[in-house]
Amino acid sequence: MLKRFPVPPGPPRRLALASLLMTAGNGAFMTCSALYFTQVGGLTPTTLALGLTVAGAVGxxxxxxxxxxxxRRGPREVAAALVALNGVAAAGYLLVRGFPAFVLIASVFVVSERGSRAALQALIAGLLEGDQLVRTRAVIRSVNNLGVAVGALLAGVALQIGTTWAFSAVLVLDTLSFFASALVLRGLPSVPPAPPKPAGAPKLAVLRDAPFAVFTALSGLLSLHTVLLEVIVPLWIINHTHAPVAMVTVLFVVNTISVVLFQVRVATRVHDMTTGVRASRLAGLILCAACVLFAASSTGDAVVAGIVLVAAGVVHVWGEMVVSAAGWTISYELAPADSQGQYQGFFFTGYAASVMVAPTVLVFLLIQWGTPGWLLLGGVFVLAGLAIGPAVNWATRNRVAPSTA
Structure with missing residues (x-):
């Protein structure tokens, strides 16, 4: 399967395989997790949402x-250990029969997931460089979408059966996928740990890096787009358009196929700080255009609304791919070579915080307020994309040598 992607053998292909295994298993479980926890795990929709919020905050x-x-310990070793811990937490979900156990296990799951992502990004940066690094990151994102799609198809069988046994089988699959991914990661070359910091140097230098914090916050604003397709657009279609509900599935298919086919092509055009800043500006404009199109879908009949929604979906996924490529490139370029793990962890924390608050904010802004909310969000995207340039310039002027970071 991986041979269909333009990624060479060796570490790039192993990294892609590890990601495919993780996302296929996790995609299968996430597809039926709500039914599992409410029908088997003893949770109500309210306690499920509360538990996920608590776990997200801990993460x-x-x-x-x-x-x-x-x-400090080596990104390969830490990434493999945390991915394996993810598998242990996934197996722990089999024991959930109430709220306290769910919060505990979900917190372990989210913490290990967030940590493994940071370690994995540091591992990629340690193993690859130049065009190979850019292309591999893009391939991994394409593979992730493919893995989620494959997992969702497998989960469809469990959803049709609808029994405790069927849901538990998906959890076992998820567990095994994490363990298999950890084994693949252990087979990669080891990246030497960074040398110890000089006496008096801050251990968590990223927490004192104001320009990088500003860049992370602006990227978090652009990341608001990530919940549009999953949360906002389905509610928008049902409450504000004449389009059939099936359009939700159409837009998901358009999004998934587009990322699988075009993410590599988009990412290879963003290879340094200059192209990253340019891509950020472009992404803000593209996402603004998508907001305008989503808003316009409320004005026509079913056919017109459907056509406009597809156009909005295409523009949205284009912006999504450009945002991802820009964020990868700039975050790697700004991070000191010996602190990639903590910097990537901080960068992903900004994304995670954005995704955590976005559903509540955007439901009010877009579903309750309607078209003016879409236009306001589009303006936020434009301003955030434009502001990344000055933030990166500030960060570049204040960069320090890794040995004193």
Whole structure:
């Protein structure tokens, strides 16, 4: 399957395989997790949402220290250990029969997931460089979408059966996928740990890096787009358009196929700080255009609304791919070579915080307020994309040598 992607054998292909295994298993479980926890795990929809919010908040604190651990102990070893811990937590879900157990296990799951992402990004940066690094990151994102799609198809069987046994089988699959991914990661070359910091140097330098924090916050604003397709657009279609509900599935298919086919092509055009800043500006404009199209879908009949929604979906996924490529490139370029783990952990924390608050904010802004909310969000995207340039310039002027970071 991986041979269909333009990624060479060796570490790039192993990294892509590890990601495919993780996302296929996790995609299968996430597709039927709500039914599992409410029908088998003893939760109500309200307690499920509350537990996920608590786990997400706990996970926000994990990225930087676990990323720092990857820098100091070696990203391959830490990434493999945390991915395996993800598998242990997935198996722990089999024991959930109430709220306390769910919060505990979900917190372990989210913490290990956030930490493994930071460690994995540091591992990629340690193993690859140049065009190979850019292309591999893009391939991994394409593979992730493919893995989620494959997992969702497998989960469809469990959803049709609808029994405790069927849901538990999906959890076992998820567990095994994490363990298999950890084994693949252990087979990669080891990246030496970063040398110890000089006496008096801050251990978590990223927490004192104001320009990088501003860049992370602006990227978090652009990341608001990530919940549009999953949460906002289905509610928008049902409540504000004449389009059939089936359009939700159409837009998901358009999004998934587009990322699988075009993410590599988009990412290879963003290869340094200059192209990253340019891509950020472009992404803000593209996402603004998508907001305008989504708003316009409320004005026509079913056919017109459907056509406009497809156009909005295409523009949205284009912006999504450009945002991802720009964020990868700039975050890697700004991070000191010996602190990639903690910097990538901090960068992903900004994304995670954005995704955590976005559903509540955007439901009010877009579903309750309607078209003016879409236009306001589009303006936020434009301003955030434009502001990344000055933030990167500030960060570049204040960069320090890794040995004193």
């Amino acid at each position: 926000l604190l994990a990225g930087v220290p676990l990323g720092h651990l990857a820098d």
